[in-house]
Amino acid sequence: MTYASSTTDPELSGDTNGSSFTVQGYKPTEDESMNFEEPWIMPDYFATLRQPLLAGREFTAADAKGQPNVAIVNLSFAKRFYGSAQAALGHSLAEGRGDGTKLDTTIVGVVGIIKHQDLRTEMREAVYRPYLQENHPGGVEVYVRTAQAPEAAKPSIRQAIHQLDPRWSSTASTPWINR
DSSP states (O other): OOEEEEESSOTTSSOOOEEEEEETTOOOOTTOOOEEEOOEEOTTHHHHTTOOEEEEOOOOTTSOTTSOEEEEEEHHHHHHHHSSHHHHTTOEEEESOSTTOOOOEEEEEEEOOOOOSOSSSOOOOBEEEEGGGOSSOOOOEEEEEOSSOHHHHHHHHHHHHHHHOTTSOTTOOOOOOOO
């Protein structure tokens, strides 16, 4: 197996999951939407999807609860608020809106624009968060990249899922297996 990762907000599933955010240095107009897509992802997510980072870094196992909050934003977000991918790095944001919102999350990476809802629709601004910092973790979709034939990959997939979190079922089905 080459890569394995997971998300709370799977690609090409037709959904949009988001939250309102406050962005450092930006004052929205009264009727401006500050609601962005918010997938919670595990380390190696973008490597698994073959989506290179344009600036910064991917999440690691060190980006866990109790550590400083971090985020990876997409290029749409970076351009809208900071003009470029590189300029977005190091800026802060926070989930929620209002004058009392504490900017508690630092942008550590920028990824290109991923087709998320479907193949025709460009993804709106997105703030990816490390699943290991999620306050109320729930179910995830697991993605696997392998060089093996799909049928031969099942044992490796189960092992990778167990490595991500030993509490996950090792008898999970693998309905979508592609090389």
